[in-house]
Amino acid sequence: MSSDLQWLLLRKSNSYMVKGLPEGPIFSKEPGNLLNIHSHKYSGLANAKTIDVSDVNGKITITTHKTKVSPRAVAPVRSTFSVRSRSGTRRALGIASSTAKRGYRPDLRKATLARTAALLSAQKEPKGAPPKKLRGKKATKGFAV
Known part of the structure; x- marks a missing residue:
């Protein structure tokens, strides 16, 4: 079966489609779809x-x-x-x-x-938060100048 015919059969309804708002974009969860966009170019099911x-x-x-x-x-x-x-x-x-x-x-x-x-x-581990820098009276409170 040609990929164009497969896309015509799959584009209206399949179990991988994710519809959000009525005017919003349609996404896809199918394997082989790199951008998760519901289109013929990125489809993992319709393309050989x-x-x-x-x-x-x-x-x-x-x-x-x-x-x-x-x-x-x-x-x-x-x-x-x-x-x-x-x-x-x-x-x-x-x-x-x-x-x-x-x-x-x-x-x-x-x-x-x-x-x-x-x-x-x-996959990278997130960096820890840097220590807070104290300003004003809190910064000089423990130090005698």
Whole structure:
């Protein structure tokens, strides 16, 4: 079945759609949708080639669907790259960029990098709050000048 026909069948109603306000945007929770926007370009269900970036047990996992697979295959075959979080931000972004740029889906390169960067920043531990600086009488109260 062509991807255009699949999108025509899925666009009006599917279990992954998230509707907010009547005049607001429609979002999607489907796997393989990088920006969670309900559109044909980012759809993980309607497109044969998808890139899925997810966080699995502290590792960034980049999953793509293999396109050169027998049509009689029972389940879609996937190609998975795992990037450890301690490998560094530059390495993770480089792997994500090369996956998208390699001719697979170059139009999703920016979205792949944005999703990877967001997951990496969410994995970092937040810094502690700096100590409060006292001003006025409270600052000089304990000190004799």
